[in-house]
Amino acid sequence: MSKGGGQVQETAQQRAFADVARARLQDFQVRWQPVLQNFAKGVLNANEAGSFQRKRAAGMVTTDNDVAYAKANEGLTDVAAQTGTLGSSRQKLAVTGMGADQAVSTGLGKVAAAQAGDNAYVSGLGAVTALGRGEKATAVSGMAQEAALSGQQAQADADASLQNAIGNTSLASRIIGTGFGLSTGGPGGGVPGTNDLPGVNGTNAMDQWLKLGKGGD
Amino acid sequence: MNSPFAPGFGAPPLPSYQPPPAANTDPMSLGSGMSASDTFANLTRSQWANYITQWVPYENKLIDYATDPTVVSKAMQDASQNVTGAFDRQGAATEERLRGLGLTLSADEQHASNRSLGIAKSLADVNAQNTARDQTLARQQSILGNPTPVIGG
Numbered sequence: 001m002s003k004g005g006g007q008v009q010e011t012a013q014q015r016a017f018a019d020v021a022r023a024r025l026q027d028f029q030v031r032w033q034p035v036l037q038n039f040a041k042g043v044l045n046a047n048e049a050g051s052f053q054r055k056r057a058a059g060m061v062t063t064d065n066d067v068a069y070a071k072a073n074e075g076l077t078d079v080a081a082q083t084g085t086l087g088s089s090r091q092k093l094a095v096t097g098m099g100a101d102q103a104v105s106t107g108l109g110k111v112a113a114a115q116a117g118d119n120a121y122v123s124g125l126g127a128v129t130a131l132g133r134g135e136k137a138t139a140v141s142g143m144a145q146e147a148a149l150s151g152q153q154a155q156a157d158a159d160a161s162l163q164n165a166i167g168n169t170s171l172a173s174r175i176i177g178t179g180f181g182l183s184t185g186g187p188g189g190g191v192p193g194t195n196d197l198p199g200v201n202g203t204n205a206m207d208q209w210l211k212l213g214k215g216g217d
Numbered sequence: 218m219n220s221p222f223a224p225g226f227g228a229p230p231l232p233s234y235q236p237p238p239a240a241n242t243d244p245m246s247l248g249s250g251m252s253a254s255d256t257f258a259n260l261t262r263s264q265w266a267n268y269i270t271q272w273v274p275y276e277n278k279l280i281d282y283a284t285d286p287t288v289v290s291k292a293m294q295d296a297s298q299n300v301t302g303a304f305d306r307q308g309a310a311t312e313e314r315l316r317g318l319g320l321t322l323s324a325d326e327q328h329a330s331n332r333s334l335g336i337a338k339s340l341a342d343v344n345a346q347n348t349a350r351d352q353t354l355a356r357q358q359s360i361l362g363n364p365t366p367v368i369g370g
Contacts, residue, residue, distance in 0.1 A: 010252055010254065014253040014254075017253065017257075018252075018260075019256075021257065021260050025260055025264065033267075033271070037271070040275055044278075058299075077318065087320060089323075091320070092315065092322055092326055092330075093326065093329060093330060093333075095311065095315060096311055096315075096322070096330040096334070097330075099307050099308070099310065099311030099314070100304075100307070100333060100334050100338075101337075103300075103303045103304040103306075103307035103308075103337070103338070103341070104303075104340075104341040106303040106306075107299050107300035107303035107304065107345060108341060108344065108345055110299035110300075110302075111300070111345045111348055111349055112348075114295055114296070114299065114349070115348070115352045118352075118356060119356065121282075122279070122282065122356055122360060125275055125279045125282070126279065126360075129272060129275055129276045131272070132271065132273075132275065
């Protein structure tokens with residue numbers, strides 16, 4: 001401030017700073033605040049129990065498992081046909097056992113999807129509060145990650161279930177050229193599906209599920 | 218006016234914020250007579266009031282999530298419902314698949330199938346609830362700034 005005659009007067013620069021500050025706040029309120037408010041509302045709406053995002057995530061889990069296990073069931077039927085065990089008790093129990101495996105995979109997949117949704121909600125709220133503090137923040141989308149995770153896990157579980165079913169029916173030693181490329185190791189091994197999980201085979205599918213299920217956000 | 222700082226977990230509400238009265242608190246005012254210092258003062262008040270009204274409610278939601286114990290129990294309940302629903306749906310699908318293959322379970326086969334199905338469902342239910350509880354608790358702690366403890370190597 002400039003001084004003169006005992007009075008402290010504002011300089012032109014100070015008045016300019018005040019004008020700029022006023023304009024910046026006005027610009028924020030007109031241009032950016034509505035966008036931030038819409039983002040915040042989107043975070044809250046996505047967290048609702050019947051929201052489109054949660055329904056879609058749960059639906060994708062179910063669909064991915066249906067697709068993966070449909071292929072596995074086809075493989076089981078073909079193996080049973082080639083080994084002459086169609087209609088046997090072993091085949092029947094293999095079918096029901098694979099159904100149970102699918103139910104487990106679907107149920108736990110939906111739990112993972114719900115947890116990913118909660119992660120997205122908390123991350124979104126954290127971003128909103130950081131924006132409110134004037135800090136730069138990034139929002140993490142948990143739904144997209146969990147959608148890819150459900151497909152990979154469904155395929156891994158289907159592979160594991162098919163291997164177990166074949167083992168239970170004592171068919172493995174009598175398999176001759178199933179044509180499905182069943183394998184027990186290597187990237188992309190197992191029944192081909194919509195999402196092949198690299199490095200996962202039928203024997204370590206559960207371990208991968210436990211790892212991904214706990215850290216898949 | 219409800220205090221924007223009122224927590225949702227039972228603590229006594231804090232006094233509501235009341236901005237001090239001013240002759241002209243509109244920071245956008247271009248009226249004559251408003252000095253730069255008055256403008257900055259009003260801008261500061263306006264920013265604080267905007268923070269209180271626009272952003273503090275979201276902070277309260279985050280605080281509620283981190284401190285509400287029912288969040289964990291609800292997550293466990295939802296997880297159990299997910300598993301139960303999956304098994305209910307799959308039971309009908311498996312019966313349909315058996316019919317499509319022309320297969321029928323005998324009494325012994327049905328008993329064995331029900332037994333293994335029940336075991337699988339119980340294990341999945343417990344696993345789902347434990348997973349939901351652990352992840353929800355870890356999330357709450359992360360909001361409060363406590364890292365999830367790592368046990369083992």
